[in-house]
Each structure stands twice: as structure tokens, then as C-alpha cells.
Amino acid sequence: MKEILQKDSIFKVGKVTSVEGRTIKIEVDKSKNGAHLLYQGKLLRNISVNGYVKITKGFTKIIGKVEGEFIIEDKKFVNKNYTSERQKIKRVLQISLLGFFSKRGFERGIKELPLINNECYLLDLQEFEDVHNFVKKEDDPLTLGTLTHENNQEIKVGVNDLFASHIGIFGNTGSGKSYTLAKIYRELFLKYIGNSKFKENAEFFFIDFNGEYINDNVIIDKVHKNIYSLNTRTEKDKFPISQDLISDYNFWALVLEATEKTQKPFLKRALESTFLEEQLINNDDLLDFIKSSIYKIIDKEDDNFNIAIIIDFLSHLGECLTNSNIWETLSQIRQNLHYNSTTNGFYIEPNNYNKTEVLRYLENLLSTITFDEIQSDSLLKIRLRIILQFHHEIINGFSNIEHLSPLLKRTPPRINDLRKVIVISNEIPSLNISIVSLRDVNIQMRKMLPLLICKQLYEKKKEENIKEKYLNIIIDEAHNILSTTSQRESETWKDYRLETFEEIIKEGRKFGTFLTIASQRPSDISATIISQLHNFFLHRLINNNDIKAVERTVSYLDKLSFESLPIIPTGTCILAGLSAQVPVMIDIGKITKESEPDNKTMLLIENWKDELD
Ligand SMILES: Nc1ncnc2c1ncn2[C@@H]1O[C@H](COP(=O)(O)OP(=O)(O)OP(=O)(O)O)[C@@H](O)[C@H]1O
Ligand SMILES: [Mg+2]
Structure with a gap:
């Protein structure tokens, strides 16, 4: 007493x-x-x-x-x-x-x-x-660090509470986001990696824009990681993409940055036309289709449909069919087929205007065209479909050439880029821990690939709908693909992106799919996405708009925590959300040197002085 x-x-x-x-x-x-x-x-x-x-x-x-x-x-x-x-x-x-x-x-x-x-x-x-005991009785604890103001108080969170949730990690550059991200996943992997059920049922997918997580020991030993180092300069690793996704015109609308009103519907027609499908079944049918298109031009006897259209058509085909003798046919046509605007007719040789003979001449010439590679190459087939549909529509007067030709021009380089980074496969493997590095891909692919990959992962997950299977998509530098304010972006891109990520964030939980996003600019990220996050790791944030963006959504965070946001040191963050019953400021625990993300700030004097004192 x-x-x-x-x-x-x-x-x-x-x-x-x-x-x-x-x-x-x-x-x-x-x-x-x-x-x-x-x-x-x-x-x-x-x-x-x-x-x-x-x-x-x-x-x-x-x-x-x-x-x-x-x-x-x-x-x-x-x-x-x-x-x-x-x-x-x-x-x-x-x-x-x-x-x-x-x-x-x-x-x-x-x-x-x-x-x-x-x-x-x-x-x-x-x-x-x-x-400070955040771990429920039935949950497993994971130690993330210590309380900043009481250094001997460890902060543990429950695995269920943290990982069955969408996580946001925000902070200015150099504030320690990537380190925190690496730390929480490293702790998780170290705890469960020895379990075969973990390997079977859990899938972690890192989208790594800067190649920070691909080195041998980063986060976890390389034997546990499947690394895709994608590269648009040389052919390196390739990511498997399903035939279904490749056949979706929305996918191509995105890859080819199609305009909403004219180009996107055109792509839909090109990729979904059963008529075209029939022409592409074998080489003979394709050849017949090419011939009949050219005869149609000749039949028109219209000044607007002069020989340039025929040449364009055949050159477009020639550009994609590398093993074809189409160029020889084309040069023959160039030499011998002419158009006379006063008589409104095609002729061969100096004066042969006889239409039957013109057609017979073309028939002989076109019949020699060969193409061998079409059937085995899905990307080539897509490109052909676009070309065939384009010319079909132009020749028949359905579409306006000015509206569609920019799309046609974009097609070859985009398909070539894609070829370097994806492989079409109907067997998409489910792997425990995968890392896709986008460090060496060009700017268009940097924007598109994460979307395509995430869409594919999520669709597959939804389709399977197996209760035990868990998918976590982790995106560092998420502002690259989740920003709302990119002025250059087309509506198509925006729609597709919002559809994908907002759906994952809203509905993903039901299908065992969760997102972890880290970003320097929370204010840039769509409010729908931020407001659905369950757990926040808030590092130093200086910009007022960023603080406001967080303040709007993390309603339970106290004033003091907000006020300290601009002055938090590197490696310290505020943890708030479902997994922490009170918001706490924590010093994130250390990771062994070789497992840290590969993103050190440069030490200038080390490189500039001949001898360090
Ligand atoms: N908890 C920590 N303990 C020790 N060092 C840390 C910690 N957090 C971050 N650092 C160090 O601070 C530096 C910056 O951290 P980090 O790369 O994680 O920042 P970031 O917020 O991801 O930056 P960026 O937005 O530029 O990617 C790194 O050198 C990292 O090793
Ligand atoms: Mg980082």
C-alpha cells in the first residue's frame, strides 16, 4: 500500500x-x-x-x-x-x-x-x-525499429496488420524511403523465407525504377529473387506477357498512345476484326488480300488514289516482313506501273492502258511475294493487322489518312522496344519474390511496363481467385506512374492507369492483392489512391502541398506529428495507420550494409582527393 x-x-x-x-x-x-x-x-x-x-x-x-x-x-x-x-x-x-x-x-x-x-x-x-504494443495476440511480431523519443522501446508491428494492407511510404529525396521499404520487406522475408508455404502462397513483386534492389544481397539473398533487368538498348531479360494482354486493344492504345476519338477505335477495329483474322490464317489468304486491295486502287481510277498509295502499302508491309522479297516486287512496280492523270488511268510500258493487261501484269508480279515469319510471331501479326486495317480503311474511304498515319508511324519503334523487353508466353509463372528493374528502359517503356505488368498480375490473380494466394506489388518512386498531373499524357493513358491502380487499391483486398507505394511527391499521386492506403510511413516532407496531401487523408495523425514532418532526420519516420494503435515516430532499424538498397549519396571528397586524410 x-x-x-x-x-x-x-x-x-x-x-x-x-x-x-x-x-x-x-x-x-x-x-x-x-x-x-x-x-x-x-x-x-x-x-x-x-x-x-x-x-x-x-x-x-x-x-x-x-x-x-x-x-x-x-x-x-x-x-x-x-x-x-x-x-x-x-x-x-x-x-x-x-x-x-x-x-x-x-x-x-x-x-x-x-x-x-x-x-x-x-x-x-x-x-x-x-x-506501444501494436501486435495482436494472434499475429506475428515484426521489429521495425525503435521509438525515436525513447530509444530502448522497440517498435513491433503485426505481420497481418501491416502486410494485409496497402502501404504508403512518403518523404523527400534522401529521407530514407527506399531504406525503410527494404527494411520492412527484409524483416518479413527473413522471418518466413524458410517456409515452403510462404514460397508457395505469397508473391512479392517489386517495380524498381532505378535498379536499387537488383544487386546480390539487397533486401534478401539473390537465390530467393527472380530478377528481370529490362533493357531497351540491348536485348537482356524479358518479361513474360500473356497472349490475352497482347491481344487487348486497350493495351495497344496505351503502347501506341492512341488518341481517344479516332485512333483508339481504329485499333479496336484492327485487333478485333474477324475479317482480318481470316486473312491472316495462312500466307495464301494474306497474299490474296494484298492483291485484292491493290486491284481496288486500280479500279478506282481516281486521282487521289494514285500509285503512291500502292507504294505506301507495299513499303509498309516490306518494313515489317524482313524475310520477304516484297521490295523487289515494289521496285518493279515503281519502274513499270504509272498513272496518267489526264486519262485517269494506270498504265504499264509507255502506252499500255489496257486494264486487263495491267491487272495481269500485277497478278504475276504480286504472286511472287513470299512471307514466312508471320505465323510464329504474335507481335508481327499485330503490326500487320494495324497496317492491313489502315490500308483497308484508306482504300475503301472509311478513314482519314491524316488521323491515322501518326499512329502508324509510332507502331514500328514501339513494337521494337517491346520486343526487347517482353516475351509472349501463355505460362505466366507465379514466383515468390520478383524484381523488375526499369533502370535501362527508355522513357515510354518506363511509363508503360509497370502498368502492363501490374495489370497482368492483378487480372491473373482475380481470375484464379484462390483464397490462400497473396500478391503484393511494391512500387518505389511511384510518382513515375501514379501522378495525376502529367500534362502530356493522353486520356487513354490516364483511363487505363486509373482503371488499373484504382481498382487494385479499391478492390484488391478481396482478391488478396495489396500495394506498397513509395514516393517523394504524395501531392502528385491521385487522391483516390492515397486515401485508400491503410498504413503510412511518413519521412521528412518539406513541401507544403505534400504535407497537405498527407494531412487530408491521415486524419488520425496528431498536430504535433504533422508539424514535425519537415524536420524529421533521415532514417526516422512516423508510422501511422492500422498497424499502429497510436502514431509513433520511429528510428528505422539498421540493415546490414550489403543488403541496403543501392542508392548511396555520392561522397565527393572520396572521388576528388588523391589521398584521403
Ligand atoms: N534508417 C536508416 N539508417 C541508416 N541509414 C539510412 C536510413 N535510412 C536512410 N539511410 C541512408 O540515407 C540515404 C538516403 O536514403 P534512401 O535512399 O532510402 O532515401 P529515399 O527517400 O529513398 O530517397 P529517393 O527519394 O532519392 O529515392 C541512403 O544513403 C541510406 O543508406
Ligand atoms: Mg528511394
């Missing part, structure tokens, strides 16, 4: 003097103005900003966080007998309420508000532990 009384008298810091909504003011006892207290031979840190208080209201213990501190000088009672000047000063703390203790331990949220004159205490060690 004596002990309890003694503890109470030492731990008691003051009493409630005002209650305004969630904000409480406490007047601190005058004897408790030191920085530390002594209890059972141990030095305890006294109440101060960032600390916690326990307010007792009968049997209820309410927990609050100290957000501010100020003093009031006791001016009215000048005649009082103060033994020292210090005693004239009243210390007042401003508290925001966080939660309360129940039978089950600490719980977030407020059921009751304190009353004036309720007594306030420091938290003892056990209570402090309980407030």
Missing part, C-alpha cells in the same frame, strides 16, 4: 483544468518541473512534449499525448507568500487524447472524456509498453 501511494505521488504530474473536445489542458504540479524524476533508484523522464499522460477518471484510465506546453504567470495573487520566484509560474500542458485502457489492454479511440480536476500521471514502464 505504501508503495502504491509512493508511486502515485511520484508519478502524479497534475490535474485537468480544461476539456475542449479532444484537447485537454493539464496544470502541472509545481514540484514536477524538472526534466527527470527519481523512482526506485531509476531516473525517469518527466512529462514533456511528445510524452504521454494517463488521466484517471474513477476506474477509467485515459491516455493522452502531450502536444504543447506553455506557462501562465500567477499575477493576481502578488501578495501570496511564494518561497521562490519559480513558484509563481504555472506550467500548462496541452494534451490530445489517444485511447484508454480496458481489460484487453490499450485501445485506440475515446469512449469517455476526462473531467476537470481528474488526476494525471506519468505512464509506468508496463503501461508505456502496452501503449
Whole structure:
């Protein structure tokens, strides 16, 4: 009993003097103005900003966080007998309420508000532990780091709470996002990698824009990682993409940056036309189709449909059919077939206007065209479809050449880029940990590939719909593909992207699919996406718009935490969300040197001095 009384008298810091909504003011006892207290031979840190208080209201213990501190000088009672000047000063703390203790331990949220004159205490060690114990009984703990203001307090989160959720990691460049990302996944992998069920049921997919995670030991040993180092300059690794996705005109609308009104519908016609499909079944049919298209031009006897159209058509075909003798045919046509605008007719030789002979001449010439490679190459088939549809529409007067030719021009380079980085396969493997590095791909592919890959992964997951299977897509530098403000982007691109990511973020949970995004510019990322994130790791954020973007969505974060955002040191962040019952500032734990992401800030003097002192 004596002990309890003694503890109470030492731990008691003051009493409630005002209650305004969630904000409480406490007047601190005058004897408790030191920085530390002594209890059972141990030095305890006294109440101060960032600390916690326990307010007792009968049997209820309410927990609050100290957000501010100020003093009031006791001016009215000048005649009082103060033994020292210090005693004239009243210390007042401003508290925001966080939660309360129940039978089950600490719980977030407020059921009751304190009353004036309720007594306030420091938290003892056990209570402090309980407030920071975020791991539910049935969950596995994962240690991420230590509390910034109380370095010997480890912060553990529950694996279920953190990884069955969408995670956002935000902070300015160099604030430690990639390190934090690597740390949380490394801890997770180290814990489960030895389990065969983990390997079977969990899929982690890292989209790595800068090649930070591909080196041998980064995050986890390379034997556990499937690395795709994609490269648009030389042929290196290739990512498997399914035939289904390749046959989707939306995919091509994106790759070819098709305009919404004319080019996208054109692509739909080109890729979904059964008529074209029939022409492409074998080489003879294709040849017949080419011939009949050319005869049609000749039949038109129209000045607008002069020989240039025939030449264009055959050259387009020649450009994609590398093993074809089409160029020889073309040069013959160039030499011998002419158009006379006064007679409105085609002729061969100086004066042979006889149409039957012109056609017979062409028939002989075109019949020699060979093409061998079409059937085995899906990308080539797509390109052919686009060319054939284009000329079919132009020749028949369905479409306007000016509207479609930019699309036709973009097709060959884009398909060539794609060829270097994807392989079409109907067997898309499910792998435990995969990393796709986009460091060496050009700017268009950098934007497109992550979308295509994520779309494919998610569609496959949805289709399978196996309850035990888990998919986590991790995107560092997510502003590259999730920004809302890119002026150059076409509507098609925006639609496809929003469809994909917003769907994952809204519906993914039901299909066991989760996103982790790290970004320097939360304000650039679509608000729909940010508002659906469940867990936040907030590093230093200087820009006001970024802070506001976070503030709008992380409603339960206290004012103090927001105010400290611009001044958080590297490697420290605020963890808030489902996995943390109170927002906490943590120092992210260390990763062994060789497992850190490969993104060191350059040390200039090391490179500039001949000898380092
Ligand atoms: N918890 C930490 N402990 C030790 N060093 C850290 C920690 N966090 C970050 N660093 C170091 O700080 C530097 C920057 O960190 P990091 O690359 O993770 O920042 P970033 O926020 O991802 O930056 P960027 O936006 O440019 O990618 C790195 O050299 C990293 O090793
Ligand atoms: Mg980074």
C-alpha cells in the first residue's frame, strides 16, 4: 500500500483544468518541473512534449499525448507568500487524447472524456509498453525499429496488420524511403523465407525504377529473387506477357498512345476484326488480300488514289516482313506501273492502258511475294493487322489518312522496344519474390511496363481467385506512374492507369492483392489512391502541398506529428495507420550494409582527393 501511494505521488504530474473536445489542458504540479524524476533508484523522464499522460477518471484510465506546453504567470495573487520566484509560474500542458485502457489492454479511440480536476500521471514502464504494443495476440511480431523519443522501446508491428494492407511510404529525396521499404520487406522475408508455404502462397513483386534492389544481397539473398533487368538498348531479360494482354486493344492504345476519338477505335477495329483474322490464317489468304486491295486502287481510277498509295502499302508491309522479297516486287512496280492523270488511268510500258493487261501484269508480279515469319510471331501479326486495317480503311474511304498515319508511324519503334523487353508466353509463372528493374528502359517503356505488368498480375490473380494466394506489388518512386498531373499524357493513358491502380487499391483486398507505394511527391499521386492506403510511413516532407496531401487523408495523425514532418532526420519516420494503435515516430532499424538498397549519396571528397586524410 505504501508503495502504491509512493508511486502515485511520484508519478502524479497534475490535474485537468480544461476539456475542449479532444484537447485537454493539464496544470502541472509545481514540484514536477524538472526534466527527470527519481523512482526506485531509476531516473525517469518527466512529462514533456511528445510524452504521454494517463488521466484517471474513477476506474477509467485515459491516455493522452502531450502536444504543447506553455506557462501562465500567477499575477493576481502578488501578495501570496511564494518561497521562490519559480513558484509563481504555472506550467500548462496541452494534451490530445489517444485511447484508454480496458481489460484487453490499450485501445485506440475515446469512449469517455476526462473531467476537470481528474488526476494525471506519468505512464509506468508496463503501461508505456502496452501503449506501444501494436501486435495482436494472434499475429506475428515484426521489429521495425525503435521509438525515436525513447530509444530502448522497440517498435513491433503485426505481420497481418501491416502486410494485409496497402502501404504508403512518403518523404523527400534522401529521407530514407527506399531504406525503410527494404527494411520492412527484409524483416518479413527473413522471418518466413524458410517456409515452403510462404514460397508457395505469397508473391512479392517489386517495380524498381532505378535498379536499387537488383544487386546480390539487397533486401534478401539473390537465390530467393527472380530478377528481370529490362533493357531497351540491348536485348537482356524479358518479361513474360500473356497472349490475352497482347491481344487487348486497350493495351495497344496505351503502347501506341492512341488518341481517344479516332485512333483508339481504329485499333479496336484492327485487333478485333474477324475479317482480318481470316486473312491472316495462312500466307495464301494474306497474299490474296494484298492483291485484292491493290486491284481496288486500280479500279478506282481516281486521282487521289494514285500509285503512291500502292507504294505506301507495299513499303509498309516490306518494313515489317524482313524475310520477304516484297521490295523487289515494289521496285518493279515503281519502274513499270504509272498513272496518267489526264486519262485517269494506270498504265504499264509507255502506252499500255489496257486494264486487263495491267491487272495481269500485277497478278504475276504480286504472286511472287513470299512471307514466312508471320505465323510464329504474335507481335508481327499485330503490326500487320494495324497496317492491313489502315490500308483497308484508306482504300475503301472509311478513314482519314491524316488521323491515322501518326499512329502508324509510332507502331514500328514501339513494337521494337517491346520486343526487347517482353516475351509472349501463355505460362505466366507465379514466383515468390520478383524484381523488375526499369533502370535501362527508355522513357515510354518506363511509363508503360509497370502498368502492363501490374495489370497482368492483378487480372491473373482475380481470375484464379484462390483464397490462400497473396500478391503484393511494391512500387518505389511511384510518382513515375501514379501522378495525376502529367500534362502530356493522353486520356487513354490516364483511363487505363486509373482503371488499373484504382481498382487494385479499391478492390484488391478481396482478391488478396495489396500495394506498397513509395514516393517523394504524395501531392502528385491521385487522391483516390492515397486515401485508400491503410498504413503510412511518413519521412521528412518539406513541401507544403505534400504535407497537405498527407494531412487530408491521415486524419488520425496528431498536430504535433504533422508539424514535425519537415524536420524529421533521415532514417526516422512516423508510422501511422492500422498497424499502429497510436502514431509513433520511429528510428528505422539498421540493415546490414550489403543488403541496403543501392542508392548511396555520392561522397565527393572520396572521388576528388588523391589521398584521403
Ligand atoms: N534508417 C536508416 N539508417 C541508416 N541509414 C539510412 C536510413 N535510412 C536512410 N539511410 C541512408 O540515407 C540515404 C538516403 O536514403 P534512401 O535512399 O532510402 O532515401 P529515399 O527517400 O529513398 O530517397 P529517393 O527519394 O532519392 O529515392 C541512403 O544513403 C541510406 O543508406
Ligand atoms: Mg528511394
